[in-house]
Amino acid sequence: MAQDPNTLARELHQTNHTGGPDDGAQIQPGEEKQTLKFYFTPRVGLAGEVKRLREENPHAKAATYNPDIADALRQRFGGAIGEVTLYAGETTVYVSRDAIADVCRALRDEMGFDYMTDMGTIDRFTEDDRFEVFYNILNLSAKKRLRLKVRVDEEDPVVPSVVGVWSAANWHEREAWDMMGIKFEGHPDLRRMFMPEDFEYHPARKEFPTLGIPGSLPLPAREPDGELQPDPFASAHTAEAAE
Amino acid sequence: MFSEEGGFLTTSVDAVVNWARSNSLMPMPMGLACCAIEMMGFAGPKYDVARFGSEAMRFSPRQADLMIVAGWCSYKMAHTVRRIWDQMPGPKWCIAQGACASTGGMHRCYGVVQGIDNFVPVDVYIPGCPPRPEAVIHALMDIQEKVRAHTSVATDVRDDSGLIVEPTDEDRRLIAA
Numbered sequence: 001m002a003q004d005p006n007t008l009a010r011e012l013h014q015t016n017h018t019g020g021p022d023d024g025a026q027i028q029p030g031e032e033k034q035t036l037k038f039y040f041t042p043r044v045g046l047a048g049e050v051k052r053l054r055e056e057n058p059h060a061k062a063a064t065y066n067p068d069i070a071d072a073l074r075q076r077f078g079g080a081i082g083e084v085t086l087y088a089g090e091t092t093v094y095v096s097r098d099a100i101a102d103v104c105r106a107l108r109d110e111m112g113f114d115y116m117t118d119m120g121t122i123d124r125f126t127e128d129d130r131f132e133v134f135y136n137i138l139n140l141s142a143k144k145r146l147r148l149k150v151r152v153d154e155e156d157p158v159v160p161s162v163v164g165v166w167s168a169a170n171w172h173e174r175e176a177w178d179m180m181g182i183k184f185e186g187h188p189d190l191r192r193m194f195m196p197e198d199f200e201y202h203p204a205r206k207e208f209p210t211l212g213i214p215g216s217l218p219l220p221a222r223e224p225d226g227e228l229q230p231d232p233f234a235s236a237h238t239a240e241a242a243e
Numbered sequence: 244m245f246s247e248e249g250g251f252l253t254t255s256v257d258a259v260v261n262w263a264r265s266n267s268l269m270p271m272p273m274g275l276a277c278c279a280i281e282m283m284g285f286a287g288p289k290y291d292v293a294r295f296g297s298e299a300m301r302f303s304p305r306q307a308d309l310m311i312v313a314g315w316c317s318y319k320m321a322h323t324v325r326r327i328w329d330q331m332p333g334p335k336w337c338i339a340q341g342a343c344a345s346t347g348g349m350h351r352c353y354g355v356v357q358g359i360d361n362f363v364p365v366d367v368y369i370p371g372c373p374p375r376p377e378a379v380i381h382a383l384m385d386i387q388e389k390v391r392a393h394t395s396v397a398t399d400v401r402d403d404s405g406l407i408v409e410p411t412d413e414d415r416r417l418i419a420a
Contacts, residue, residue, distance in 0.1 A: 195354070196319055203353050212353025217318040219362045220325035229362070 064090040064145045069111060077103060092147040100150050101160040101186075104135070108165050112139045113146065116166035119173070121180040125206045130154040131182055135162070135169075152182065161186040179204035257395055257418075264308075264334070265390035266296040268383065271307035271331060273324060276314025278341040278373040285376040285383075295383055304330040309386060311379070312363075315343035316356045328363045336389070338382050339365045342372045392416045 070084040070093050080099035085092045095103050107113040115138040122132040129151035138145050150159055161184040162169045171193060173184040178192040181202030191197065201213055218228040272282055285292055292298050301307035304327045316324055328337070339359050342348035345368040347357035359365060366389060367382045392415035400410040400418075410418070 194319075208353070210352055217353070219318065219356065220322045222362060222364075224329045 063143050066091045066144055066146055069093075069144065069146055072111070073103060073107075076106060090145075090147060092149055094149050094151070097150050097152055097159055100133075100135075100148070101162055101165065103148065104137075104162045104165040107137065107146070107148075112142055113137045113144070115140050116162075116168045116172075117145075119162075119169055119176070121176045121182055121204070123180060123204065123206045128153060131157055131180060133159050133176065133182060137166075157182045158185055160184070163187055178202070181205065257393065260395075261391045261393055264393075265387040267299075268295075268297045268309045268336070268386060268390070269299050269301045269307045270297055271304050271310045271327065272300050272302070273310055273312045273327065274314060275312065275316055275320060276343065278313035278344070281373045281376055282311055282313045282340065282379060285379040290376040290380060292380060292383065295380065295387065297383055304328075305332065307331055308333075308335045309338065309383075310335065310363075311338045311340055312344045312359050312365075313340040313373075315348060315350050316359050317354050318356055319354075321356050321359075321362055324359065325362050334390075334393075336366045336386050337363055338379075338386065339368045340379060340382070341369060341374055345370070348372060388412055388416075394418050 065086070067084065067086070070081070070091055073093060074081045074084075077095075077099055080096045080103065082094035082096060084094070116135060117138050118134075118136040120134060122134065124130055124132055131152050131154065133150045133152070135148040136145065137148065152159055157180075159182055161173055163173065163184075164186070170188070173187050174189070174191060174193040176182050177184060177187075177190050178195055179202060184190055192199065195203065196217065200216060201208060203212070215230045218230055221227055221229060270286075272279065272286075274282060284290055286298060286300055297309070304310075308331065310328055310331060312324065328335075337359075339345045343350055343355070344359050345365075347355050349372070351357070356362070367385045369378050369382045371378055389412065392412040394415055398410070398418050399407050400414045402408045
């Protein structure tokens with residue numbers, strides 16, 4: 001007879017007192033201390049948890065836990081694969097910048113990762129390797145997810161384009177260029193996505209002021225065929241920028 | 244104006260023209276964000292702006308005389324909004340619907356114009372995020388009041404002591420009638 005789902009849920013509650021991905025500590029019966037419960041954090045870091053989840057439901061929660069794929073990548077590409085991290089049950093593989101296009105092509109052609117769900121950039125605002133480009137990819141048939149990350153320096157923010165691998169990356173890379181100023185080498189049409197084409201800045205960078213650079217975005221004239229207004233509220237901008 | 248029985252009544256041109264204009268304002272829906280949903284409710288059968296003669300949304304600016312800017316306007320969109328405003332024939336009026344169109348609202352950032360009155364003249368501002376359709380109807384009625392108070396001839400208005408004062412809308416409406 002199949003296990004009653006209510007019993008299973010109660011057991012999960014009872015065993016998930018601390019809930020951190022790598023924290024297997026349990027509260028002893030009779031102990032008064034209460035801890036915050038994180039029911040929505042995947043528990044695959046706990047000992048035996050992956051095996052148990054796979055036995056119960058091969059599709060549940062383990063889709064993001066893929067150390068075997070990371071091992072296969074390391075075997076194939078060697079030094080181009082950097083650190084492999086596991087957070088909240090999700091495997092992230094750091095890839096060197098020069099190898100990212102080859103790694104992506106191998107993942108698509110040989111390991112079945114045929115779908116790029118998301119891609120974007122992170123401004124870590126650090127001295128070295130300031131920007132991070134991430135790729136969330138999905139193997140539709142095997143129901144596997146993987147995250148790749150590439151770090152680039154502020155001085156040379158160039159990453160090889162993966163449009164040739166997943167054409168969905170086209171607009172994502174244009175957005176990353178527009179907002180963060182990362183150039184994608186080999187992109188077929190690297191124009192700005194959202195901001196006007198003559199805009200000179202990359203607004204998602206952390207040093208960009210929230211209210212923008214005064215005068216960088218002109219407004220239309222108040223009269224037909226008049227001159228553009230360079231900045232109608234420059235004083236507001238500078239007051240904010242000074243704060 | 245002549246009645247069916249062959250008699251007549253007298254009025255002024257202002258009163259007739261203002262009556263006709265105010266009861267058939269043709270809105271140009273400039274729906275830029277979520278406020279546009281409330282604007283659709285305002286035009287739909289439940290709130291039924293046909294009662295005020297403004298049910299005919301004109302998607303061509305050349306056939307409209309009231310622009311309802313519904314939603315936040317980016318710097319990139321501002322040029323299009325202004326161009327559409329310039330394409331509308333006068334006399335024309337403008338409503339800034341919602342907090343974002345009026346002041347930028349919660350979008351206090353580099354990409355959003357902090358109030359559309361920075362580049363188009365606005366007659367009525369509607370507060371709210373988004374405003375209810377009743378509020379949009381109220382704004383329309385304010386515009387109607389403004390249209391009815393329009394006079395084609397300048398007339399002095401004096402207070403009790405005989406000084407010339409700025410006429411109120413009520414004064415203007417009385418003069419126009």
